[in-house]
Amino acid sequence: MKKLINHPADVVRDALAGIAAAHPDLTVDHEQRFVRRADAPVAGKVGLVSGGGSGHEPLHAGLVGHGMLDAACAGEVFTSPVPDQILAATRAVDGGAGVLHIVKNYTGDVLNFEMAAELAAESGIEVASVVVDDDVAVQDSLYTAGRRGVAATLLVEKIAGAAAEQGRSLAAVAALAQRVDDCSRSMGVALTSCTVPAAGTPTFDLPETEMELGIGIHGEPGRSRVPLAPAAEIARLLVDPVLADLDRGGDDVLLFVNGLGGTPSIELYVMYKEVATLLAKEGVHVARSLVGSYVTSLDMAGCSVTLLRLDDELAALWDAPVQTPALRWGR
Amino acid sequence: MKKLINHPADVVRDALAGIAAAHPDLTVDHEQRFVRRADAPVAGKVGLVSGGGSGHEPLHAGLVGHGMLDAACAGEVFTSPVPDQILAATRAVDGGAGVLHIVKNYTGDVLNFEMAAELAAESGIEVASVVVDDDVAVQDSLYTAGRRGVAATLLVEKIAGAAAEQGRSLAAVAALAQRVDDCSRSMGVALTSCTVPAAGTPTFDLPETEMELGIGIHGEPGRSRVPLAPAAEIARLLVDPVLADLDRGGDDVLLFVNGLGGTPSIELYVMYKEVATLLAKEGVHVARSLVGSYVTSLDMAGCSVTLLRLDDELAALWDAPVQTPALRWGR
Numbered sequence: 035m036k037k038l039i040n041h042p043a044d045v046v047r048d049a050l051a052g053i054a055a056a057h058p059d060l061t062v063d064h065e066q067r068f069v070r071r072a073d074a075p076v077a078g079k080v081g082l083v084s085g086g087g088s089g090h091e092p093l094h095a096g097l098v099g100h101g102m103l104d105a106a107c108a109g110e111v112f113t114s115p116v117p118d119q120i121l122a123a124t125r126a127v128d129g130g131a132g133v134l135h136i137v138k139n140y141t142g143d144v145l146n147f148e149m150a151a152e153l154a155a156e157s158g159i160e161v162a163s164v165v166v167d168d169d170v171a172v173q174d175s176l177y178t179a180g181r182r183g184v185a186a187t188l189l190v191e192k193i194a195g196a197a198a199e200q201g202r203s204l205a206a207v208a209a210l211a212q213r214v215d216d217c218s219r220s221m222g223v224a225l226t227s228c229t230v231p232a233a234g235t236p237t238f239d240l241p242e243t244e245m246e247l248g249i250g251i252h253g254e255p256g257r258s259r260v261p262l263a264p265a266a267e268i269a270r271l272l273v274d275p276v277l278a279d280l281d282r283g284g285d286d287v288l289l290f291v292n293g294l295g296g297t298p299s300i301e302l303y304v305m306y307k308e309v310a311t312l313l314a315k316e317g318v319h320v321a322r323s324l325v326g327s328y329v330t331s332l333d334m335a336g337c338s339v340t341l342l343r344l345d346d347e348l349a350a351l352w353d354a355p356v357q358t359p360a361l362r363w364g365r
Numbered sequence: 366m367k368k369l370i371n372h373p374a375d376v377v378r379d380a381l382a383g384i385a386a387a388h389p390d391l392t393v394d395h396e397q398r399f400v401r402r403a404d405a406p407v408a409g410k411v412g413l414v415s416g417g418g419s420g421h422e423p424l425h426a427g428l429v430g431h432g433m434l435d436a437a438c439a440g441e442v443f444t445s446p447v448p449d450q451i452l453a454a455t456r457a458v459d460g461g462a463g464v465l466h467i468v469k470n471y472t473g474d475v476l477n478f479e480m481a482a483e484l485a486a487e488s489g490i491e492v493a494s495v496v497v498d499d500d501v502a503v504q505d506s507l508y509t510a511g512r513r514g515v516a517a518t519l520l521v522e523k524i525a526g527a528a529a530e531q532g533r534s535l536a537a538v539a540a541l542a543q544r545v546d547d548c549s550r551s552m553g554v555a556l557t558s559c560t561v562p563a564a565g566t567p568t569f570d571l572p573e574t575e576m577e578l579g580i581g582i583h584g585e586p587g588r589s590r591v592p593l594a595p596a597a598e599i600a601r602l603l604v605d606p607v608l609a610d611l612d613r614g615g616d617d618v619l620l621f622v623n624g625l626g627g628t629p630s631i632e633l634y635v636m637y638k639e640v641a642t643l644l645a646k647e648g649v650h651v652a653r654s655l656v657g658s659y660v661t662s663l664d665m666a667g668c669s670v671t672l673l674r675l676d677d678e679l680a681a682l683w684d685a686p687v688q689t690p691a692l693r694w695g696r
Contacts, residue, residue, distance in 0.1 A: 036556040036573065038632040038668060040595040045635060048596070052634030055641040056654040091630035225367040242367065264371040265379070291387075295629035298661050299422035299691075301369040303383030304376060310386040323387040325690075327658075330629050335664070337369060359656075360630075362694045 035234045037333070042231035046088045046108055053095055057359050060098055067115070068123040069095040070105040080198040080207045081105070081127035084136040084191060085120065086143050087112040089228070090251060092360035093188060093329045099358035102195035103136075111230055111332070112252045114142035120150030124159060132160035132204035136190055136211060138183030139167040162208035166190055168218040168340065170279045171248025171256050184251055185292045185329040185340040186218035189352075192361065196354035210351075214342065217283075219276045222256070222338030223268055224249035226296060228331045247271055251294070251331040265301075269308035272339040277316060280341055286321040288342040288352060289313065293327030296335035302326065305337050322352055328360060366565045368664070373562035377419045377439055384426055388690050391429055398446070399454040400426040401436040411529040411538045412436070412458035415467040415522055416451065417474050418443040420561070421582060423691035424519060424660045430689035433526035434467075442561055442663070443583045445473035451481035455490060463491035463535035467521055467542060469514030470498040493539035497521055499549045499671065501610045502579025502587050515582055516623045516660040516671040517549035520683075523692065527685035541682075545673065548614075550607045553587070553669030554599055555580035557627060559662045578602055582625070582662040596632075600639035603670040608647060611672055617652040619673040619683060620644065624658030627666040633657065636668050653683055659691060 039045050046067070053069060054062035061072045068085065075081060084094045085107025094106035104127035107115035124133045133154065137147045144165060151161040168186035175182050194211040202210075224246040227236035237253035240246060245263070248256025260271070291306045293299075306325050313320055321344055329338070342348070355364035370376050377398070384400060385393035392403045399416065406412060415425045416438025425437035435458035438446035455464045464485065468478045475496060482492040499517035506513055525542040533541075555577040558567035568584035571577060576594070579587025591602070622637045624630075637656050644651055652675050660669070673679070686695035 036576070036593060036666060038556070038596050038599060038628060038636050040597055040635065040639075045631065048638050049631045049634040052636070052638035052641070052656070055651075056634070056637050056656050089631060091634070096630065225369070245367070262367060265369050266371055268369060296627045296664065296666075297369060298626035298664050299427065299658070300376065300380045300420060300661075300663070303380040303387065303422070304371065305369050305383070306387050307379050307383035308371075310383070320386075325383070325387050327630070330631075332631070333627065333629050333666070335367060335627075357694075363688075 035229050037231060039231055045231050046110055050108060063122065066119050066122040068105050068107045068119060069098050070123065070126050071098055074104045074127040075129035077129045078131055079129050079201065080131045080204050081129055081133040082136060082195055082198055083120065083123050083127060083133055085115045086138050087114060089332045090330050096360035097188065097191050097358045101199050101354055101356035102191055102358050102361065111232065114146045117146050117149040117153060120147055121153045124150060124154045124161065128159045132162065134194060134204060134207050134211060135161060135163040136187065137163055137165045138187055139165045139180055140177045141179060142177065160204055162204050164190065164208055164211040164215060166215050168215060168220045170219050170275050171221050175250055176254040177252065182250055184220045184222065185290055185338050186215060186220055186342065188328050189218055189342050190214045192356060193348055193351045196351040214348065217343040218340060219280045220338050220340040221272045221276050222249045222294065222336060223247050223272060224294065224334055224336040226335040228253050228334035249336060251329065253331060265304045266308045269305060269312055273309055273312045276339060276341050280343060283343055284345060285317060286319050286344045288322040288344050289320045290324040290340040292329050292338045292340065294334040294336040295327060295330035296333040297337055302337060309339055321349060366560050368562060370562055376562050377441055381439060394453065397450050397453040399436050399438045399450060400429050401454065401457050402429055405435045405458040406460035408460045409462055410460050410532065411462045411535050412460055412464040413467060413526055413529055414454050414458060414464055416446045417469050418445060420663045421661050427691035428519065428522050428689045432530050432685060432687035433522055433689050433692065442563065445477045448477050448480040448484060451478055452484045455481060455485045455492065459490045463493065465525060465535060465539050465542060466492060466494040467518065468494055468496045469518050470496045470511055471508045472510060473508065491535055493535050495521065495539055495542040495546060497546050499546060499551045501550050501606050502552050506581055507585040508583065513581055515551045515553065516621055516669050517546060517551055517673065519659050520549055520621065520673050521545045523687060524679055524682045527682040545679065548674040549671060550611045551669050551671040552603045552607050553580045553625065553667060554578050554603060555625065555665055555667040557666040559584050559665035580667060582660065584662060596635050597639045600636060600643055604640055604643045607670060607672050611674060614674055615676060616648060617650050617675040619653040619675055620651045621655040621671040623660050623669045623671065625665040625667040626658060626661035627664040628668055633668060640670055652680060
């Protein structure tokens with residue numbers, strides 16, 4: 035295993051210390067392992083809390099800041115944060131207007147966020163939750179009942195974050211977050227396995243001539259093992275199932291081509307070109323774009339494609355100012 | 366070779382098409398292979414042109430936009446752009462105040478930018494040049510006389526870009542760019558080799574237990590092959606030579622921890638923590654930070670550390686608004 039780390043057991047602690055040192059706008063609770071806006075709680079604003087296992091950076095800690103998350107809880111690598119952590123983060127960002135939990139659909143995350151929400155409610159904090167499940171690859175999976183939550187989580191966090199910043203109510207922000215999830219579909223492909231630091235060896239074997247189509251962001255099996263293919267063919271293998279599953283209300287979409295951690299920018303732009311070409315042929319208009327490694331699986335090489343069906347409201351909230359380590363514009 | 370590409374010969378063309386499709390603020394000249402601000406030339410503003418071999422993305426095309434570059438020329442992978450390309454880009458962004466060429470110190474780049482500058486001068490465009498050579502690892506190298514230009518190129522582009530946006534003269538912007546280079550030092554480490562698409566196999570062999578200290582961004586040899594080490598030790602191996610070579614006028618620095626393409630964000634933050642810890646012990650105050658994969662070497666795993674000695678002027682220009690695909694803030 036070749037990684038820029040100290041002891042494998044210290045990766046999450048060390049990375050959180052790095053985030054704290056690099057970003058003075060953020061405050062890290064090293065005891066409870068969550069990252070929050072230094073100015074949280076923002077009085078009268080709905081607080082947004084997300085989190086999950088580490089290893090998907092910049093999701094979630096790199097998306098904390100003005101216009102997006104108020105706090106992110108960091109579990110161990112590929113392991114859900116515990117209810118106490120989530121409860122502490124929820125308390126830390128409650129500005130009196132309630133807190134929205136944004137949860138990726140993995141059994142451990144869903145249970146622990148539910149428990150934290152109950153505990154928060156007992157202490158008088160109103161909590162709503164949205165469970166993100168955008169991955170069309172498989173119905174159930176290694177750690178999931180139903181579909182997995184993957185890259186659309188970022189879109190939910192951005193758009194719900196913008197709505198919260200505008201002062202909308204908890205019910206309104208939660209409904210909007212749910213709508214983003216409903217209008218998003220994703221699928222990914224792995225060219226290589228990731229390596230979990232504590233394991234020290236690749237999570238799965240993938241021959242030099244094959245790729246895993248429909249990969250999960252923890253290395254969970256996808257739909258099928260298929261021969262390595264040119265980018266144009268890979269794009270088709272990802273776009274077809276995403277489009278087939280996406281209700282085509284309008285034809286404006288946000289296209290998000292996401293790297294899985296070990297894939298450089300030049301390849302993501304090659305993929306973007308192929309995906310955009312296919313969408314143009316289908317009459318789908320890409321109105322907004324995001325290209326980069328935002329929802330990763332440690333050092334896995336590969337990418338995912340996410341489409342979000344846009345309307346004017348969602349587009350305006352996407353465009354609204356955001357100020358986080360990984361996503362910044364408009365201020 | 367596992368990459369998200371079509372034919373290896375088409376990687377640069379395809380990536381440029383992706384950039385054009387994803388970023389409506391940018392215009393790509395597919396014939397001459399340069400990316401420019403869609404609103405270039407900006408009348409009365411010094412134009413900034415950079416470029417070099419592809420494979421270092423987002424450097425340079427991802428750094429074109431308001432407050433930074435006006436155009437970036439894309440050579441083939443790890444191959445300098447040709448003089449005609451650079452001349453075309455120079456003409457396209459000349460707003461009457463002259464054009465600054467920002468050139469990484471590799472023999473091919475330096476010669477080709479020089480020739481383009483002469484041709485531009487013959488057609489009446491005033492051109493100044495700065496050659497970036499921040500890499501303390503080696504004095505001469507495979508493609509370089511003198512030191513190599515690496516991650517400080519981004520800092521030069523950002524700070525000179527902000528000065529140009531303020532309406533400063535060509536001489537003033539060029540002097541500032543030179544000052545940023547003079548005040549910057551970098552060193553990198555590779556955990557794995559990159560693989561050039563046209564070659565199809567790793568550029569060099571690196572055993573599972575070793576790393577290449579002082580690596581160049583084309584896989585050129587560094588200072589030494591040393592045993593793999595924990596992040597804290599790697600940080601020391603990079604920071605010591607950088608600090609030893611940096612004139613410590615003031616003690617405020619910008620710290621840039623840069624990923625080489627195959628290294629995920631979580632590891633960069635672990636490295637950031639270790640580097641920041643060492644600097645604190647040395648009494649060096651980190652006043653600004655950048656963490657991410659901006660100056661890459663295709664899919665190489667590893668990182669580089671760059672320090673820029675800051676004064677108030679450089680810090681203010683760093684903070685100035687920038688609006689590019691890879692670096693955006695303040696607008």
